[in-house]
Amino acid sequence: MTTRTALLRAFAAAFAEKGLEAPEREARALLRVGLGLSDLDLVARGEQEVAPVDAARLRALAERRAAGEPLARLTGRREFWSLDFTLAPETLVPRPETETLVEAALALFPDRRAPLRLLDLGTGSGALLAALLSEFPAAFGIGVDLSPGAARQARENLAALGLAHRSAVMVGHWAQALAGGFDLVVSNPPYIPSTDIAALEREVREHDPLLALDGGPQGLDAYRALARALPGLLVTGGHAVLELGIGQEADVAALLAAAGLRVEGPARCDLAGIARALIARKP
Template sequence: MTSRAELLRALARDFASAGLEAPEREARALLKAGLGLADLDLVARGEQPVADENAARLNQLAARRMAGEPLARLTGRREFWSLEFALAPDTLVPRPETETLIEAVLEVFPDRAAPLTVLDLGTGTGAILAALLSEYRNAAGLGIDRAEGAARQARENLAQLGLAERARVIVGDWASAISTRFDLVVSNPPYIPSTDIASLDVEVRVHDPLLALDGGAEGLDAYRAIAADLPRLLAGGGRAVLELGIGQEADVAGLMAASGLPADGPARRDLAGVARAIVSVTA
């Protein structure tokens, strides 16, 4: 039998040969998830043997990773805003750049004790809603997703994080079934133009749900639906914070302005410098 340390080195070598950007980090994450280990188990107990059947299973997972399956899909989990979320086939893998939305909300609503009401359109794993409820201890929220599997997973994630009493998740077509007004509307909608889907990286194109990616011919279908509904969804003084795809700031700002909710200025940029989170202004 091989030891944990030996298997870790072998996986890292394979990942490096396959051209993965962070082979040691990915090998460590896969080994920890696959064997249910903590960092200490690899550092202080690296000499412990790994059963042959477990080693074979991990090598199979590693082969899938090298073929383009995201690590998060292999482990079934992803961290966002220092919270951990389980994934489902119907959910997008939460991205670090989406944390720009949370930062934008914290900027426009600085009072962490505010009893905000939050609507998360296209909630997916529930990551955005959960992150906001974790920051605003008196807030309550509603998540909506068109995919039943995503809504189910969001409910489970919110419950696991101890947020179920302040959150509900329903299945719906954007806000078509909602008549309530909210202090905050957030969304990371599908924004990839349909013709661009085929050229996406295999990690996204093959392993993320099409429903969460395809934004229609121009990538703006979801924004049009959301912008049209925002005037009736936002309470006085409320804000909408929407994630943007690359190069979409002007188009989305135009849609929001046409609905009477202009942007409050330039979109907030993510760590890569991409205009990522646009914030509306309301009366």
């Protein structure tokens, strides 16, 4: 007989042996997702037997997790801003630090009923766009991604969240083929310097799409493209909120200022204290 507790202990031991951070927490998360359980189920009903077919499925998932595959890739799902998103191989796994952009946008537009026009460049799973549309019920938003697979997944996620009627998703290279008129433009662009890709954590390096990571030799290629495009995309007084990599604030701020935008710094920090969301305004 295989119980929930037995699987939890076995998975935690395997994860610890492979050097995963917080192996017991990882094991609990795998069991919760894999069996649709709550933490209470694991604690109060830990001795409940797990069906052989479920135990075999969970062991296979645990082997993949121990080998470095992220839990979000195993399940194909990730929560962001308390919303549930399905992932595709072409989409980045949404990170908690990206929620800093949503917080910055909410602070810029305190009137939640405003009929805003939103644009998310490099939308990926559509997480940023969906989060903003959920907070601004009178807004309409467009997501753009270079990857057809990512654009398709974003479209499906927005539909699943009941936001299809207030959104559109396009395949394109940044702002090409787009006219202006946006009150808010957000973007979590690729910002890892090309030479740093090989040194990324295995979970990121091997399982996130390179297109969403590689920012060119200095990690600034996408920001240069955005700086060129933003003055023509924003209405007068409109804002852009861009995610930053570690140590990029000064360089990105200089690019935006050179394009005629007013940088409203310093950047908003994430929970780790890292400058994460840089705001610029079209005068």
